[in-house]
Amino acid sequence: MTAIENLDSRFREAGALVVSRHDFKRDGLVLSATIPAGILTKLARGLKDDGYALLDLSVLEAKEGFLVTYHFDSFREPGRLALRVLATEEMPEVPSLYGIFEGAEWHERESADFYGLIFFGNPNPVPLILPADFDGPPPLRKDPKDLAALSALGLFGQADVLDPSWEALVNPPAPDKPGAGDGAGA
Amino acid sequence: MELTIANFVQIVIACLLIIALMVGNAVIMVYIERKAAGFIQRRPGPYEVGPRGTIQAICDSMKLLGKQLFIPGNVDWLLYFLAPVMAFLPVLLLFLPIPFGKYLVALKVDDGILLILAFAGLGVISNILAGWASNNKYGLLGAARAVAQSVAYEIPMIMALLAVVFMAGSLNLSEIVERQGTWPWQWNIVFQPLACFIYFVSLVGETNRAPFDLPEAESELTAGFHTEYSGMGFALFFLSEYANMLLVSFVCATFFLGGYKGPILDGFWWTFIKAYAVMCLIVWLRWTFPRVRFDQLLNINWKWLLPLSILNLWVTAIVLKFIE
Amino acid sequence: MSGLNFINPFGVREDPGTFTGDFYTENFSRKAKPGTVILNLGPQHPSTHGVLRIVVELDGEYVIRAEPVLGYLHRMHEKMGEVKTPWQFIPNMGRVDYLHPIAWNWAYVGAVERLGGIEVPERAEYLRVISCELNRIASHLMWWGAFVMDLGGVTPILYAFEEREKINDILQIVTGSRLTLSYFRFGGVSTDVDERFLRLTKEFVPYLRERLKMYKALVTDNIILRRRLEGVGPMGVDICQRYGATGPILRAAGVASDTRRDIPYGIYKKFDFDIPSGPTNDSFGRYLVRLAEVEESLTIVEQAIKELPAGAIRIDKAPKANYKLPAGETYFAVEGARGQVGCHLVSDGGTRPYRIKLRAPGFSNLSLFAEAAKGTLLADAIAILGSLDLVIPEVDR
Numbered sequence: 001m002t003a004i005e006n007l008d009s010r011f012r013e014a015g016a017l018v019v020s021r022h023d024f025k026r027d028g029l030v031l032s033a034t035i036p037a038g039i040l041t042k043l044a045r046g047l048k049d050d051g052y053a054l055l056d057l058s059v060l061e062a063k064e065g066f067l068v069t070y071h072f073d074s075f076r077e078p079g080r081l082a083l084r085v086l087a088t089e090e091m092p093e094v095p096s097l098y099g100i101f102e103g104a105e106w107h108e109r110e111s112a113d114f115y116g117l118i119f120f121g122n123p124n125p126v127p128l129i130l131p132a133d134f135d136g137p138p139p140l141r142k143d144p145k146d147l148a149a150l151s152a153l154g155l156f157g158q159a160d161v162l163d164p165s166w167e168a169l170v171n172p173p174a175p176d177k178p179g180a181g182d183g184a185g186a
Numbered sequence: 187m188e189l190t191i192a193n194f195v196q197i198v199i200a201c202l203l204i205i206a207l208m209v210g211n212a213v214i215m216v217y218i219e220r221k222a223a224g225f226i227q228r229r230p231g232p233y234e235v236g237p238r239g240t241i242q243a244i245c246d247s248m249k250l251l252g253k254q255l256f257i258p259g260n261v262d263w264l265l266y267f268l269a270p271v272m273a274f275l276p277v278l279l280l281f282l283p284i285p286f287g288k289y290l291v292a293l294k295v296d297d298g299i300l301l302i303l304a305f306a307g308l309g310v311i312s313n314i315l316a317g318w319a320s321n322n323k324y325g326l327l328g329a330a331r332a333v334a335q336s337v338a339y340e341i342p343m344i345m346a347l348l349a350v351v352f353m354a355g356s357l358n359l360s361e362i363v364e365r366q367g368t369w370p371w372q373w374n375i376v377f378q379p380l381a382c383f384i385y386f387v388s389l390v391g392e393t394n395r396a397p398f399d400l401p402e403a404e405s406e407l408t409a410g411f412h413t414e415y416s417g418m419g420f421a422l423f424f425l426s427e428y429a430n431m432l433l434v435s436f437v438c439a440t441f442f443l444g445g446y447k448g449p450i451l452d453g454f455w456w457t458f459i460k461a462y463a464v465m466c467l468i469v470w471l472r473w474t475f476p477r478v479r480f481d482q483l484l485n486i487n488w489k490w491l492l493p494l495s496i497l498n499l500w501v502t503a504i505v506l507k508f509i510e
Numbered sequence: 511m512s513g514l515n516f517i518n519p520f521g522v523r524e525d526p527g528t529f530t531g532d533f534y535t536e537n538f539s540r541k542a543k544p545g546t547v548i549l550n551l552g553p554q555h556p557s558t559h560g561v562l563r564i565v566v567e568l569d570g571e572y573v574i575r576a577e578p579v580l581g582y583l584h585r586m587h588e589k590m591g592e593v594k595t596p597w598q599f600i601p602n603m604g605r606v607d608y609l610h611p612i613a614w615n616w617a618y619v620g621a622v623e624r625l626g627g628i629e630v631p632e633r634a635e636y637l638r639v640i641s642c643e644l645n646r647i648a649s650h651l652m653w654w655g656a657f658v659m660d661l662g663g664v665t666p667i668l669y670a671f672e673e674r675e676k677i678n679d680i681l682q683i684v685t686g687s688r689l690t691l692s693y694f695r696f697g698g699v700s701t702d703v704d705e706r707f708l709r710l711t712k713e714f715v716p717y718l719r720e721r722l723k724m725y726k727a728l729v730t731d732n733i734i735l736r737r738r739l740e741g742v743g744p745m746g747v748d749i750c751q752r753y754g755a756t757g758p759i760l761r762a763a764g765v766a767s768d769t770r771r772d773i774p775y776g777i778y779k780k781f782d783f784d785i786p787s788g789p790t791n792d793s794f795g796r797y798l799v800r801l802a803e804v805e806e807s808l809t810i811v812e813q814a815i816k817e818l819p820a821g822a823i824r825i826d827k828a829p830k831a832n833y834k835l836p837a838g839e840t841y842f843a844v845e846g847a848r849g850q851v852g853c854h855l856v857s858d859g860g861t862r863p864y865r866i867k868l869r870a871p872g873f874s875n876l877s878l879f880a881e882a883a884k885g886t887l888l889a890d891a892i893a894i895l896g897s898l899d900l901v902i903p904e905v906d907r
Contacts, residue, residue: 027838027839027841028840028841029841051751052751053751053752055754055756055850055852055874056841056869058854059867060864060865061865069854075750075751075760075767076767078767080773082841101751101752101753102752102753103752103754103878106873110873127581128581129580129581129906130584131581139589140592152837152858152859153837153838153857153858154837155838155839155856223664223665226665227664227665227668227669228669228672323549324549327888396662397662397734399662403662403889405556405660405892408555408556475732476658476661476732476735477662477889478734478738479889479890480887480889481887482737
């Protein structure tokens with residue numbers, strides 16, 4: 001697992017906010033890193049050089065905003081890892097990965113359709129799956145009262161919080177939500 | 187040949203009979219083709235309408251007759267309606283010089299094969315008109331393909347036929363049949379196997395049949411030049427396609443397979459048996475092979491068939507000269 | 511658009527103004543060069559297999575640009591997953607990809623099981639493998655027929671259907687349906703197999719092996735087919751990596767990558783099978799890889815039938831309708847007939863999942879079409895499209 005450790009330290013050096021190790025048997029991931037949007041393209045380029053491919057992109061809407069999760073896997077040494085970028089409601093913008101993985105274009109357009117996110121740098125920012133004249137709200141947006149906090153979703157596995165401002169998001173203070181922190185850390 | 191009243195009446199009757207033949211042939215061929223396709227694909231084919239599905243084709247043509255003539259928007263309606271008629275009419279002329287039997291010839295002309303080749307070239311004009319007039323990009327692409335293909339495949343076809351003409355020393359189709367014997371080893375296919383092969387490949391290309399059905403390549407151009415035609419317009423194209431098939435098969439039978447001559451009892455039935463055998467071969471090809479690509483289609487023609495047919499013609503001429 | 515209208519020589523029936531074209535074509539043609547034609551392939555077109563639409567710019571017969579337009583079969587399965595309980599959502603999974611529904615069954619059920627820590631009895635694991643592999647064979651057969659039909663050969667699809675019918679007959683015994691199969695349940699499968707299922711499956715394996723020989727003689731060795739496919743649409747590892755293409759496309763590129771082997775799920779570790787990876791990365795390589803995969807699937811089915819253990823087909827404490835998924839996130843990937851099928855499941859501890867993201871292999875595989883088709887002939891573009899093995903409901907979800 002040296003490759004994973006390498007990546008782990010690389011994410012930390014690059015300025016990741018949270019780096020988590022996961023139990024593959026439960027989470028289907030080995031490593032995930034929550035990073036600021038600014039270093040996304042840099043890290044993605046590094047992953048591409050290591051032979052990783054962008055296999056999936058999923059967006060999770062939570063109280064704090066949109067958590068965009070990029071799933072990477074290597075064809076040669078399988079081990080799924082995820083990069084997460086948080087885009088806030090006020091500024092739903094994430095850099096596009098088109099320049100590195102062309103396949104990201106469609107994934108991003110799909111997410112833009114469903115969540116109203118803006119992927120700046122996407123060469124073709126037109127709707128992909130929804131009709132062009134669709135004028136309703138983004139269909140996968142949840143009712144604000146249904147939104148869960150990120151910490152309640154158990155996303156972070158064995159989290160190592162590097163940025164103090166994320167401490168509250170990953171491990172919220174106990175009285176706020178008693179059971180959630182345990183679920184996340186398990 | 188001077189035009190007397192007797193001649194005129196003969197030609198008119200012949201034309202009527204030929205129309206009957208064309209229509210009857212289409213009905214029979216549709217049935218044969220569907221049954222053959224069913225046999226090849228291990229399914230029954232038409233079997234619901236009539237005994238063993240025999241009147242299925244008639245019902246289909248009734249349906250086509252009864253359909254509304256639909257004109258898509260922005261078509262050039264004059265050319266749009268002219269095209270199917272133009273596809274159908276020249277074929278009528280082409281059958282005139284064909285010797286079905288020894289005396290069963292509508293128009294005994296000395297240069298019969300020239301007549302056939304000249305008017306056969308008209309068919310492609312209807313294709314291009316149909317493709318152009320229907321204001322459809324598939325149609326236009328199909329028409330463009332039809333022209334390139336038709337022009338290309340006519341040349342080796344003529345070259346292959348010329349070799350036989352050299353041997354017979356005549357352009358008259360009856361004459362060519364007369365020069366062949368009754369038995370299969372006395373037919374031109376034995377003396378001109380290469381020409382026969384080239385002619386057969388070109389006739390598949392010339393009639394736009396699979397694997398050379400590029401102008402109406404279904405998986406690429408939906409239906410090519412007749413994409414926008416329905417009802418009777420489509421039926422006329424359909425009819426002319428089968429009539430063309432019948433014609434080239436008759437020419438094949440006349441030139442290479444001894445025409446109306448057969449091992450026992452010469453007569454027009456031999457012409458028909460031979461022509462329909464050729465057509466069954468075409469049908470068999472269609473349901474077996476995938477389609478070639480357009481550049482491959484032209485490569486086969488320009489790089490193989492044309493040089494081979496010229497070589498064949500050249501060798502034939504030299505051999506004939508030496509025999510003399 | 512004005513440059514694209516054909517001149518009407520007699521000026522009959524001109525009514526300009528009302529028709530302005532649709533968004534995609536307008537958006538696409540803005541950059542059109544003079545002398546080219548924008549052609550709309552689909553959504554109703556014989557070779558787009560359903561309702562895919564591709565806008566292509568043609569220079570003669572050469573494709574200058576191609577852009578797939580999706581969404582004609584979009585059903586928002588992801589939203590349905592959020593509003594339905596896990597139990598209610600299982601039938602949806604049979605409808606995402608109608609050719610290999612069992613793989614999608616497995617992706618979703620597997621994700622829920624992984625998140626909930628649900629164990630599956632061994633017999634059920636074997637039945638899952640058997641049904642999934644049979645279904646994979648059916649999917650590949652269907653692809654084979656449709657692909658050859660794209661190339662103009664109309665007969666093979668009927669041969670493929672005959673074999674596919676046999677598989678449908680077999681799977682119908684346990685699933686009750688022939689197309690949108692919903693066989694998997696949380697903690698097992700829905701029905702146990704009976705004697706007839708086992709007998710038919712045992713008969714089917716040698717039967718199909720014989721038939722595959724005939725396929726090879728009839729179609730694979732056909733010179734026209736080879737000339738149509740060899741060297742057409744090469745897709746190396748690089749393009750697969752950039753677009754996230756998986757499945758036979760990646761394997762034809764020479765990478766023996768298969769989720770069944772790389773990230774083992776179920777009991778695939780127990781079986782002895784090869785991952786065919788082609789020597790050539792063109793359309794013909796993809797063709798050969800898929801046919802080789804059919805044989806490998808047959809091997810797996812044979813082994814699984816032989817070793818099928820007795821026992822329960824579902825755990826006793828299988829989740830009920832009011833099952834609450836524990837909070838957490840998981841990703842479950844399985845190898846579908848077209849590539850890696852993935853289900854990203856996030857739960858906040860309620861009765862309904864918080865978020866489901868379905869990864870359709872066809873989505874990523876189709877996204878590379880624009881690049882692969884550039885500069886090819888229209889007929890080659892159709893061949894490339896066919897070699898990607900698309901199922902549009904899966905692409906659109």
